[in-house]
Amino acid sequence: MNGPGSPRSAERIALHLVQTEAESVRQLAQAILVARERIQTCRTCGALTEVQPCNICSDPRRDASLICLVEQPVDIISIEKSGTYHGKYHVLAGKISPLNGVGPEDLRIADLETRLRKETIKEIIIALGTDVEGDATSFYLAKRFAGTGVKTTRIAHGLPAGSGLEFADELTLSRALEGRREIH
Amino acid sequence: MNGPGSPRSAERIALHLVQTEAESVRQLAQAILVARERIQTCRTCGALTEVQPCNICSDPRRDASLICLVEQPVDIISIEKSGTYHGKYHVLAGKISPLNGVGPEDLRIADLETRLRKETIKEIIIALGTDVEGDATSFYLAKRFAGTGVKTTRIAHGLPAGSGLEFADELTLSRALEGRREIH
Numbered sequence: 001m002n003g004p005g006s007p008r009s010a011e012r013i014a015l016h017l018v019q020t021e022a023e024s025v026r027q028l029a030q031a032i033l034v035a036r037e038r039i040q041t042c043r044t045c046g047a048l049t050e051v052q053p054c055n056i057c058s059d060p061r062r063d064a065s066l067i068c069l070v071e072q073p074v075d076i077i078s079i080e081k082s083g084t085y086h087g088k089y090h091v092l093a094g095k096i097s098p099l100n101g102v103g104p105e106d107l108r109i110a111d112l113e114t115r116l117r118k119e120t121i122k123e124i125i126i127a128l129g130t131d132v133e134g135d136a137t138s139f140y141l142a143k144r145f146a147g148t149g150v151k152t153t154r155i156a157h158g159l160p161a162g163s164g165l166e167f168a169d170e171l172t173l174s175r176a177l178e179g180r181r182e183i184h
Numbered sequence: 185m186n187g188p189g190s191p192r193s194a195e196r197i198a199l200h201l202v203q204t205e206a207e208s209v210r211q212l213a214q215a216i217l218v219a220r221e222r223i224q225t226c227r228t229c230g231a232l233t234e235v236q237p238c239n240i241c242s243d244p245r246r247d248a249s250l251i252c253l254v255e256q257p258v259d260i261i262s263i264e265k266s267g268t269y270h271g272k273y274h275v276l277a278g279k280i281s282p283l284n285g286v287g288p289e290d291l292r293i294a295d296l297e298t299r300l301r302k303e304t305i306k307e308i309i310i311a312l313g314t315d316v317e318g319d320a321t322s323f324y325l326a327k328r329f330a331g332t333g334v335k336t337t338r339i340a341h342g343l344p345a346g347s348g349l350e351f352a353d354e355l356t357l358s359r360a361l362e363g364r365r366e367i368h
Contacts, residue, residue, distance in 0.1 A: 068361075075349045084358035125364055129348035142367035156342030156363030161355035164313035165259045171345035174268035177252075179340030180309055181363060183326035 041073075044115070046091030046108050048073045056089060063087040065122040067115070069141070071095055071129065079127065087125070090115065095133040096140055104140065116148055123151040130157050130175075225257075228299070230275030230292050232257045240273060247271040249306040253296070253325070255279055255313065263311065271309070274299065279317040280324055288324065300332055307335040314341050314359075 017025055041047070042054035049055065056062060056076070066087025070076060076089050092107045115121065126141060128134035142152045158176035159168055168176070201209055225231070226238035233239065240246060240260070250271025254260055260273050276291045299305065310325060312318035326336045342360035343352055352360070 070349065078349050078352065078354075079357055079361070082354040082358040082361070085361055125361065126367070127349060127361070129346075130343045131346045131348070134348075138367065151366060153364040153366050155357075155360040156340045156365065157345060158340030158342035158360075158363070159314045160344055161341060161353060161359055162313075162315045164315070164318075165254065165262050165311060168262065169345060170262075170266040173263060173339075174266040175345055176339040176342075177263070177266070177269055177309065177311070179342070179363065179365060180337040181340065182335060182337050183310070183322065 041091075045089045046073065046093060046111070047076050047089060061086075065120060066125065067112075067121050067123070068125045068127050069112070070127050071134075075127065090124075092128070092137070095128060096137040097133045104144075107137075109141070109144070116145070116150060121150055123153060126152065126154045128154075225275075229273045230257065230277060230295070231260050231273060245270075249304060250309065251296075251299070251305050251307070252309045252311050254311050255318075259311065274308075276312070276321070279312060280321045281317045288328075291321075293325070293328070300329070300334060305334055307337060310336065310338045312338075 017028075038050050039048050040050070040052070042049045042052065042057055044053045044057045047054045047056060051058075063086050068079060068085060068087055068089050069092055070079070070089060071092055071094065073091050076091070079085050079089075090108065090112050092109070092112075094102050094107050096102060096104055096107070112124075124141075124145060126138045128138055138154050142154075145152050156179055157172070158179055159165070159172065165173065201212075222234050223232050224234070224236070226233045226236065226241055228237045228241045231238045231240060235242075247270050250269075251274050252263060252269060252271055253274050253276055254263070255276055255278065257275050260275070263269050263273075274292065274296050276293070276296075278286050278291050280286060280288055280291070296308075308325075308329060310322045312322055322338050326338075329336050340363055341356070342363055343349070343356065349357065
C-alpha cells in the first residue's frame, strides 16, 4: 500500500511536520480541530455536512422521490462528480459482513425506514460496491423493502467506460452479458 | 509498454533465440509455420479455427438464435472463459473509426447480414468495447439492423465485479446509474 493511509505516507507527513516552522504547524493543528468540530453527520441522510440538514437534503431542486443508497459519505462525492444524479442520498455507513461482525442492525437501515414512512420516496437506488458484501447487502435490502411499495434498483455491473473486453475479468464479462440492454 | 508486443519483450525473445540450441530453434520455426498454415478464419463467424466451419459454429448444443458480435477473434476466448454464454459468435474484425480510415464496408457486416437472412437469429448481442469507437459502431449497427426484426442488445456498462465506487471514474458511475436494474 502506498496510498494516503499507508505507513509510508504517514512517515512522510510526520517527517515533514517536525521539520516545518512551528507557527505553520500550530495553524494546521488549529484548522484540523475546527474542521473536526464543524463537520458533522447529516441527521437525515448521513452525509458529512456543516449544517443540519445537509445542503443536498435541503435542496428543493433535487428529486425527493429518488434515494441513492451508498456505503460511505465519500461515495456521495464520487456520484456528485459524475453529474448525472439529481435525487437525494442515504448513507448506510457500512455493509453487512458477518465475518467482521457487522449485522443489519449496525447500519443506518432503521433511519432509512423512518424516511420511507415520512417522505414520499418512489425508488431506492442501491449503489453499493460489487464485492461479496455489497451483493449480500443489496439482496438483503431488496428483500427487506419488498413490502413497502418502493421500487428497489441496483446500479449496473459491467464493463467500465473506455475499456475493451480484453481487460475485463470473467465475472465482469458474465455480468455484462447478463445485464445487456436493448439499443433503440 | 511492457506486454508481449512491446519492443522490450521482442528484444528478450530475440536474445533468447540466438543463444538457444540450433535444433530447438529449427523446431520452433517449423511449429510456427505449421500453425500459421493450419489456423484459418472460420468462413461463417470469423473465429480462428483449424476446421471449416469452426467448432462453435458446428456445435448443435449451442443456441443458434443468439449471436454475440465481438471486435476480434481473441474476444471469443474471453467470453468463453466466463462460461455463461451459450450462443454463437460473429467477429466484426474491427470497429468503425473514421480517424483511422475504417468504415462500415471494411468490417464483416455484410457477412453478418448474409447470416441474418440464412439463419434463424433472434438476437444480436453487441459485445464491443466501451470506448468512443465501440459506442459509435454499436449505435451504427443497431440502426442498420433496426428493420430486420432482430433484437439488438448491448452488454452492460457499469461497475466491474468486486469493485467499489471509489475506484470508478465519473463516466462509468453515470452509466452504472443510468443502467440500474430492478432487484426482485
